[in-house]
Amino acid sequence: MARLDKNKFLSGVIGNLVFRNLDGKQIVQSKPDTIKQSKLTKLSGSEFRSCSQWAKMLRQQLFDFLINQTDSYMYRRFTGSLYNAIQSNTAIFKGERTPLNSNVEDLVGFDFNSNSPFKDYFLPSIVVEITNQRKVQIAIPELEPKSEVVFPEHAGHVELLVYVLATSLKPNTALIDDYFLVPIPNTTTIIPATVWSSIALPESHFVLVTAKMMYYSNDKFTVKNYINTKALSPSTILLAKHT
DSSP: OEEEOTTSOEEEEETTEEEEEETTEEEEEEOOOOOOOOHHHHHHHHHHHHHHHHHHHHHHHTHHHHTTOSOTTHHHHHHHHHHHHHHTOOSSOTTTOOTTTSOOGGGTTOBSOTTSOGGGTBOSOOEEEEOTTSEEEEEEOOBOHHHHBOOOTTOOEEEEEEEEEEEOOOTTOOOEEEEEEEEEETTOSOBOOEEEEEEEOOSSOEEEEEEEEEEEEEOTTOOEEEOOOSSSOOEEEEEEEEO
């Protein structure tokens, strides 16, 4: 319904026409058509919302690992990467796809801090697999710190932290996790090869294996002074899979 305002201009809707006053002039416009969402569009929107919830849950479960040393847009990039990985599953209908029934290996190589890509700071290849006993097995080759690891100024030491988490992606359920550290001082000529296995993980869980370079210096009392920041904290995803 339209009515006359105090300046005797029509204001409101009559049929498919919209009347309004713009800078002292009577404006008449056609009423915009209602956009109807298709079932497919609704399912896509629902799937993206679900991905946002899963990504948020995973970020919260990684909080102690990341300790706010990511770039400012990590949460957006992570949600987008998870959504794109799930979309690649064309064998299951939209709205039914989850990280537990999709191949999300495209998450491998995701950097939590784009300011310091992990592969630019740790050059050796890390081999990760899940065994038949549902254990994560990590193999790191023998490495030479001075040529295969990048040390920032004032940091003579680094620890390679590998963190394993398994989650059902359901709210208020226990997180299963495990981790190990490899000390890498830049004064050491060779670091021997490392092979490590996690605890056995439960079935029907989403498994995320991440790695992080933790730089530090020692003072005269041998206390570790970690120097990672939002500008320098190489961390990445090594494996993304479901059991």
